[in-house]
Amino acid sequence: MSTDRATSHYHDADERYDLPGFKPSTEGGAGRGAAEFAAEDYHSNHDGWEAEWPLTFAMYDPNDQLIGRYLVQREAVPEFVATVKE
Numbered sequence: 001m002s003t004d005r006a007t008s009h010y011h012d013a014d015e016r017y018d019l020p021g022f023k024p025s026t027e028g029g030a031g032r033g034a035a036e037f038a039a040e041d042y043h044s045n046h047d048g049w050e051a052e053w054p055l056t057f058a059m060y061d062p063n064d065q066l067i068g069r070y071l072v073q074r075e076a077v078p079e080f081v082a083t084v085k086e
Contacts (some may be wrong), residue, residue, distance in 0.1 A: 017041075017046070021036055021037075022034055022037045022038075030067075031067040031070065035070035035072055036072065037056045037059040038059070039057060039072040039073075039074070042057075042078070053072070053073055054071050054072055054073040054074070055071075056069055056070070057070050057072055058070075066080075069076060082085065
């Protein structure tokens with residue numbers, strides 16, 4: 001089974017890993033979608049929440065050919081907390 005692969009550049013060290021759950025699109029922008037998928041995986045499964053974003057992800061096809069490099073920004077998700085006001 002072929003998978004897209006990603007290289008993330010973080011604190012001058014390269015980490016390369018496969019994206020087993022990623023399904024490439026046949027439409028344009030597949031590299032960007034792969035970079036966003038890789039960023040989410042990196043954030044959730046590879047201590048990426050501790051990283052200083054934005055990060056650059058280099059995306060490769062199954063033949064190890066570079067698709068492109070993408071700068072990915074992490075967006076903050078607002079959280080709302082209510083307390084009783086007396």
